[in-house]
Amino acid sequence: MKLFQKLVSLALILMMALSLVSFAAADGVVEVTLPTYKTGENVGAIFFEPLVERFNAAYEGKYHITLEELTQDMYTDKIKQLGAANALPFLIEGGDTEWIKQVVIPNDMFVDLSGLIADNNLMDILIDSQVAYNTTEDGKVFSICVPVTRPMGLYYNGSMINLGDKTCADLSWDEFIAVLGDNKIAFMTGENAWTTQLVLGSLIAVEEGGAELLSSHTIDKLMDYNQPCIINAVAKLQKMMQENGTSNQIGAVYADAANAFMSGNAAVIANGSWMVGDFAEDGGKWSNGFNGADVRGDVLPGNVALANNDGFQYWIPASATAEQQEVAKAFILFTLQQDNIEAYMLAEGGVAPKLTPSEEYVAAASKNKLLYEYVNAVNADTIIVPNVGDIMTSSIGNTEFGNLLPLLISGELTPEAFCQQLTVLAQETALD
Amino acid sequence: MSTVRRGRKGGKYTLMEKRSFPWIYAFLFPTLLLFAVFYVEPIFQTFVTSFARFNGYTPPQWSLDFSDLGGTIFRNYTRLFSMNSFGPAIRNLLWWSLIAMTVHVGIGTAVGVLLYNRLRGWKFVRIVYMVPNVISGAAWAMIYRFMFNDDIGVINNLIRRLDPSSHIQWFYSSPAAFWAITFTWVFYAVIVALVVMGDLMAIPASLHEACEIDGASGFQKLIHIDLPLCRNAIGTSVLLSVTSRIAMYENIALTSRGGPGNDTYGLALILTKSITDFNYGLANATAMLMFVFGIVTMQIINRVFRMNDPVY
Structure with a gap:
């Protein structure tokens, strides 16, 4: 009986060991999980999910990215928590700017991407100021941004208000x-009060000294709102x-704010240009006779657009394994391919200053009248400033x-x- | 009664007892190890770093200049006490604790007594009362957000039947927000009901029979026999309810988020906010304060309810 038990035990151990070996060897695909908020109902999903699908198809048998769904307002906190636990995902999109500047960069918790830029001549397409912003004092490049600038404005329902020829x-x-x-107006106070922040940003921008104030506090956050x-x-x-x-x-x-508008x-x-997709087709979001064709896109009154x-x-976090870094770099390069940048602009709007648009893109862009109108509402006199959320510390912008x-x-x-309260709260959150 | 339970012959252990020591320690070791790693060490770390300048990522820095206690070694504590949200957080904690001790435990005890007496439909009540307990606090908070919504919420729509002009922003105006958050937990006292029911069921039948022979009414039995004999259960329930208020987070974070302004702030919210701003030293000072409140609460309730004294 004992001999039988020993034999069964050995057989089970052998089977487990063999299954592990065969899993690693037979498949050969590097599988990674990417936490993101750009899934499901999030407006960013319209572009991002198909992008990941195209990546998986292009690298089939080599790499595979699985998306892990997070809500947008918990993304930065989740990344910080993972950072504290030394369990960052293989690729991260942005994050809390203060955390990045005060923790990630000083502690070398990232992979230097300067080599990736040089090896692939990416400066031919990347926006110089973005690369400069992402370059540390010792010449390392912290992150790579999709080279598209997207000034944010507003949408209005043309069937409800008429601006005439203005x-x-x-x-x-x-x-x-x-x-x-x-x-x-579709204001909101929940989450980070995003749509309200945009209106406030435009109101500040047209005040005397407001544009300068917004532009000068994206790095050192504003501590005095008085x-x-x-x-x-x-x-x-x-x-x-x-x-x-x-x-x-x-x-x-x-x-709720989006629903108020689409009802x-x-x-x-x-809101930003990425909302255009919501007006292209019903998708179950429209009600009370709302018609996306009535929507018009414009800059904010006072000729203000918000962009940072x-x-x-x-x-890429330094904690990523060599294989994970390989996938991350491949994905970054994939997003910078011309067809993907153009797909991004078609889905979410924006302008890629160094990109010569393809004929297909021009033809497709001209079909999307709203996006074309929204993007081209910016003129030479438009005051382009960062959003008010960009100058607030994390807890002020996200909650307070x-x-x-x-x-x-x-x-x-x-x-x-109100401004005094913001000032007190900002000073409370300041690091000593 | 002798208090010496172990050791003979001048306090020495017998050979048999001595032989069993290695086994005793061997069996205790995993528990002690887990206790040390998962309880003692984190509490110690939290305590030590609550005096440090610590962002959670780089090594904590201590300043041992005792000449300026408020500005150096106790910096996180002085900062915590001077925060705008600290006063409301303590005020809310006191009120919520009071409500928990009285209304919350009262409701749970009443339900426990009703279930124990097996009135008609008690099984149905038991199931209905248990259901909320299997739903997470976070889910309840979300449900309450809809229930208290001004446009589509059932509560405001009911109120508007009586007063059509009524528009109460339950989670976003004072003092409604305090009460709206209170409603998210105050009625759900399943644990209290179960603990009380357990003690009620342990009461010897002979006591009740003696009461009946003496001609006591049902109410007199409840007041003079049942409730006094449930003293430990009620004490435990009060302890659990109050410590839950100290640690309450989801009910606030997923509804009012501490607002309007800082009217519904709690200590747990200050803690998480400090982490959001990666000020872990301040967060750990808040955690230590919560820990101390928990210990003090436990001591007070132990004394008030004489938890260490035998009931029978």
Whole structure:
């Protein structure tokens, strides 16, 4: 009996060992998991999921990327947590800029991508200022950005408001609100209050000294919000939210704001060009007779567009194995192929300054009237500044700003008190 | 009663006992190891780094300049106490603890007593009351977000039947937000009900029979026999409920996020916010404060409910 047990045990051990060997040898595919928020209902999924599918098809039998779904507002925190646990994924898209600058770069937690750029002549296509921003003092390149710049503006429902022969570039916010009448703007206070942040950013940009303030605090975050340009802009925002905010704005997350617009409850929503895809076809998101064909894209009133080219995108953590680094580099190069950049611009809008567009792209772009209109709304006089979220510290931008908005809307906080609260909170979060 | 339970012949162990020592230590070792690695070490690390300048990624830095205690060694604690959200967090903790001790435990005890008495439909009540317990706190918080929604929420729509002009932003205005968060947990006292029911079932039948012979009413039995004999269960329930308030996170983070302003902040929210801003020293100081609150709560409840004294 004992002999039988020993034989069975040995056989089982042998089978387990053999199965491991055969798994590693027979397959030969390097499989990696990529945590991302650009899946499912997220607007970024329209481009990103097919991109990963194309990558997997192009490298079939060699590499395979599986997407792990995260929500957008938890992505940066999740990456930081994984960083603290020394368990970062093989490829990361952006992340908390303060964490990157104060922790990742000083501690050499990344793979230098300067070699990848030089070996593949990527400077022929990358935006110089983006590469410069991503280059450390000792000449290492932290991350590579898709070389597309995407100034953000707004969308309005042409069946609800009529600007006549004017565009938002010709109108101030006051004039735009007059045209808007009783129609609503899709504001939100939940998550990072994204659509509200964009409107506030444009209001600050047209105040005296506002554009300079926004442009000068993307690296060293703003700690003092008690500045006339911000207080004035917050006062205007308060009035707009009180008089032209949708009924669901308090507590609304991005999906609620988008739903307000695509159900005709709001006539205006501030957002980036990536939202164009939502207006191309119903997809179950439209209601109350909303028609995507009525949507018009424009810059924000005051001729303001929001863009921050100073950012981080694809980077590889130093903890990635050699095989994982190989996949990550292959994926980065794949995203920089002309057809993929053009697919990106078609899906999410934007301009690639160094790219000579292909005929196919020009033909396809001209078919998407809304995207064409949105992208070309920017003119030589447009004030292009970073969004207000880019100048806030992480917890202020992600939570506290949205938490204070209900008090601003209800009038419990004056604009001055609102800015004072932001200042106190910013100083509380500052590292000592 | 002798307190000497071990050792004979002048306190020395017998040979047989001595021979069993290696085995005793051998069997205890895994437990002690797990306790040391997963309990003692993290608590020690948290304690030590709560005095450090620590971003969670680079080695912590301590300043041992004791001449300026507030500015150096106790920097994280002084910073925590001076935070705008600290006052509301403590105020909320006190109120929620009070509500937990009275309403929450009261409801759970009442349900426990009802189930114990096996009134008609008790099995149905038991199942219905248990169901919320198998749903995570996070899921409940999300459900409550919809229930309290001003546009589509069932609660506001019911209120509007009485007052059509009513628009309460439950999670986003004060003091409604405090109560809205309270409603996400206060009624779900399944653990309390189960613990109390366990003690009720352990009461000897002879006690109840004696009461009945003496002509005691059902209410008198409850007040003079059942509840006093459930003292330990109720004490345990109060302890669990209050410590849950100290650590409460999802119910706040997934609803009001501490707002409006900082009106519904909790210590756990301050802790996670500090981590978000990668200020782990401050986060660990908050964790230590929560730890101390937990220990103090345990001591107070142990004394008040005389948890170490025999009930019978």
